[in-house]
Amino acid sequence: MSAALDRILRGKEICVCAGAGGVGKTTTSAAIAMGMAARGKRCAVLTIDPAKRLANSLGLSELGNEATQVGAERFAAAGLEMKGELWAMMLDAKRTFDDLVEAYAPDTRSRDRILENRIYRELSNAVAGSQEYMAMEKLYELHAEGTYDLLVLDTPPTRNALDFLDAPERLSRFLDSRSLQFFLKPGRTGLKVFGRGTGLLFAALKRVTGVDLLQDLSEFFQAFGDLAEGFNERAVRVSKLLSDPRSTFVLVTSPQRDSIDEAVFFNRRLRERNMPFGGVVVNRMHTEAGSRSSNGALGDDLASVLDEALAQRVARNFEDYRALAERDHENVTRLAAELKGEPLIIVPYLDDDVHDVAGLAVMNEHLFA
Template identity: 55%
Template sequence: MSGDLLDRLAEKRVVICAGSGGVGKTTTSAAIAMGLAARGARVCVVTIDPARRLADALGIEQLGSVPHRVDAGRLAGHGITTNGQLWAMMLDPKRTFDELIEGLAPDAATRDEILDNRIYRELSGAVAGSQEFTAVAKLYDLERSGRFDVIVLDTPPSRNALDFLDAPDRLTGFLEGRALRVLLAPSGLAARVVGRGTAVIFSVLGRLTGVDLMSDLKVFFAALSTVLDGFRERATAVKALLADDATTFLIVTSPEREPVAEAIFFRDKLREARMPFGGLVVNRVHPLADEEPDADGEVDGLDAPLARKALRTLAELRALAARDAAAIDRLRRAVGDDDPVIVPHLAGDVHDVDGLVAIHRHLFAVGDERARLLSEAAF
């Protein structure tokens, strides 16, 4: 597998960045989108991260639930010439779920009946898998729209990101589950339970709250039954998109023990699900220099005590670099990527366009330039 990120992303229309929390997925996603836009593509980067990191990094005051075009002039001021287009958006799962209902409802009356129902308003934000399902549903809509050449998706931490793989099945499984079928059309013992016990409970709640929950439930599930076929079709289409050859998963990690274990775990799950794997990006690496430093206690321009402190610090950094090298070797073997993309540890927190440009430079470096940048950062 080539270490050239452009080779890995060639002909890809969907790039999903997944990995452990705190390893730089958001900035990596934005830097990848920036790099592809700089090379002429129309790119949209989508995040479901509630933090403002992506908006801050791109210099956008506020990201919304629709794509927002990043000012090319702002990026040019930081040395990035954008020959394509860079767009960004923050996913609003609740709004996306509403839009899905609007698109699947057979008519305006059914649409309003569902959207205005208080059961739906509570359930749409709480159903297990709804956030993950709406994320890939939005991904599907953006890809189908034809507006963009590439969509880059930033995901939540990896064990949650796994929910993307089975979210379509889990959501439709819930909507078609036995409990809901009993509420929609109870029979036998279930009819007696629903008809007597449940009715008594809802009657008491109705007197206490003034809300007719049983009526709301009946209206909601009756209306929902009209869009179930649409959910099934969308779930099938979403699963096909995730497994498509034009989609790729990039696993983003750092050399620390827990993120490494998460990266290996996620790679195993991708194998099990037969999802396309595009490679590994290892952030915050301390590269190890080939030569040992001179440890005789003398450093030009420094007195002996200060020189010894500097050499101790260098030795500690080299020990850290050796640990990182061992972690990368483990990742190579377990993940199956012989030449992962390496981004060295950068000074300070990456929270602005300058930091994003620095990450972009390492992500897209090739050949001698890649080796030079890693050598300059080595200890």
């Protein structure tokens, strides 16, 4: 069942790591980029996570919108031979959004109308799908520049992994707000289109929002209407790049029930959309072996090397971990059945918490086995 990541990533230029929060996605992304860099590639790992997890794990104090190279001495200290280069950066979603507005506004007036709109300024991060989309957008831009052999994207923490895939569509829907302009321009032709009901609708809306907010919202949607076309074309190109054979999705999961359920759904969705799927990485899997029936024998074996009381406690402890291993095994078996032979990489629950270059190197012994 095991496959190595270097095989999955052969010929790939983009690796998107997806998965729910808390499954080790950032760590896995960093490990993948580091592993490929060690093999001679020029790799960059991108994150949108403001919690500095990636910076933490690479031993960098800060990450910014510009790529930072991880110094060779860090790899040497971890006993790792680094043939290539490892770069890391943290995406600034708001700035990327601003840049897009800049690029696609038909004129400076439209541009300023958006950039200065209070709703845009305060809430553009809350536009549905915008964080996810901006991550894809930056990926597209970096790929077009062609500076790196491989780009690894740590997808933003979403409610569930599927939100990432839906982002371009949701954002397109949002931007395609031209129909709203009719409605939101009282006194123009729009009112005629909607007839008498519209007056009532305005009355209802005003009662809920107040006049000021309604005006700002109206401005906000109108301003975006001017951008819709350029934005949508771009979104199509970004989506295309992600379905290109040069890209691959790696799904990261924990062996626990909820996270496995989500991995199963995500895999189905990728398949439905014909997205390039690389495989699954299961992190922190309990792998304590042995079957329950051999308990008596285990007690005897332990008693031959330890005093009885300690031997019993060691046996009980093993029993506890074996129960967890059994659970993990059942969950992963369920996932494997769903994958129908697609690569599944298991990273065992390591003794040491992975949070630095040395830890990533240990993780890579499993990822690149």
